[in-house]
Amino acid sequence: MARTDWEYRNSQFINRPTPRTADDGTRIGTTVGTLSDPTIDEVPVIPLLTFTLLLGPVQCSVESSLVTDGRNIRQFAFDGDTKTAFASKEPARSGDHLTLHFDRVVEVRSLTVSLGEASTADVVLEASTDGKSFSPIAEFTKGKAKTTRTHKVRALRVRAVKDADKPLVVREFAIDTAPGVAPFRFPIEFELDVADAPEMKAWAENVISICERHYPMICTELGSDGYDPPTQIRMAFKSDYNGVAEAAGTRIRGSVKFFKRNPNDIGAMIHETAHCVQRYRQRGIPGWLVEGIADYVRFWKYEPGKAGRLNPDTAQYNGSYRTTAAFLAYVSDRYDPKAVNKLNALLREGRYEADSWRVITGKSVEELNQEWRRSLVR
Numbered sequence: 001m002a003r004t005d006w007e008y009r010n011s012q013f014i015n016r017p018t019p020r021t022a023d024d025g026t027r028i029g030t031t032v033g034t035l036s037d038p039t040i041d042e043v044p045v046i047p048l049l050t051f052t053l054l055l056g057p058v059q060c061s062v063e064s065s066l067v068t069d070g071r072n073i074r075q076f077a078f079d080g081d082t083k084t085a086f087a088s089k090e091p092a093r094s095g096d097h098l099t100l101h102f103d104r105v106v107e108v109r110s111l112t113v114s115l116g117e118a119s120t121a122d123v124v125l126e127a128s129t130d131g132k133s134f135s136p137i138a139e140f141t142k143g144k145a146k147t148t149r150t151h152k153v154r155a156l157r158v159r160a161v162k163d164a165d166k167p168l169v170v171r172e173f174a175i176d177t178a179p180g181v182a183p184f185r186f187p188i189e190f191e192l193d194v195a196d197a198p199e200m201k202a203w204a205e206n207v208i209s210i211c212e213r214h215y216p217m218i219c220t221e222l223g224s225d226g227y228d229p230p231t232q233i234r235m236a237f238k239s240d241y242n243g244v245a246e247a248a249g250t251r252i253r254g255s256v257k258f259f260k261r262n263p264n265d266i267g268a269m270i271h272e273t274a275h276c277v278q279r280y281r282q283r284g285i286p287g288w289l290v291e292g293i294a295d296y297v298r299f300w301k302y303e304p305g306k307a308g309r310l311n312p313d314t315a316q317y318n319g320s321y322r323t324t325a326a327f328l329a330y331v332s333d334r335y336d337p338k339a340v341n342k343l344n345a346l347l348r349e350g351r352y353e354a355d356s357w358r359v360i361t362g363k364s365v366e367e368l369n370q371e372w373r374r375s376l377v378r
């Protein structure tokens, strides 16, 4: 899985809509060139994202003026667990803050914010209806701020009003709102390195915010019993790297050159983020399946309809990347919607074998391959 993904460039896909999107009538324009043809622009990601967000519970993001201390990431301040906390590396100075932004205005009915013992900073709890101008709604006593008055809120923040001599530690925002706001079920923080190309900073920050937004989806698709996905991922853009992107452990490397030419190819980073969640440790597992699962998450869950159409004459289940992803989608549709989740669990636990396909579907992978290839011709 640490291999580079430059093979994308040589893929045999052609720019036609996938059978899947044609079948279910949800095609979003024709497939775009992404890696095989960088001159064609992709459909922007943002409208899709906004559409998704309006349907589910209210999503939020968390930002801070303070640098995170070690593993104590920002999202731990709103993960439903008072044992985890955000902690700042340095003592908070007057004006430093940790802010929760909601995607839309919610009615807060009750709210308790707890700080950690290390926090002796003189801090206040503030609310904003527009996400920009804030006013105090509660004071902290003994590390807790509470309010049971109803507030219309777009953002909440803990802000230092004096310089402190200890770091800021925020254990939890416990909030009752209408509509409901989803806490961070799979807390994650991406650390960005754009030292090679500081001019890419704003673009790269958007990329990591998209990866963070889709992290719960990736962790759900690739979840298994007793497995805790990583909570920190480092993403670096390098100018001396000639691939597209690659992942090793919880580190992702992307090419400055490639992403400057292909700024809409954010899905490539969803693919790499999926690798960070896969974390298969067993040796000798099939690379085509590892890449196929990462591309399944990308092309069937993050940006459906963009995989392009396969060539029915040459496609094989073990063709890796989006070819295998299309095969996995077929098996999921026809046999078991949890097929990818089950294969992922077997791979993670070191129990995957060729016969796993028969256990999940009742058919061998060769039989499934023949069926799937026939379905491509139609």
Ligand SMILES: [Zn+2]
Residues within 6 Å of the ligand: 001, 003, 004, 005, 271, 272, 275, 291, 294
């Ligand atoms: Zn890959």
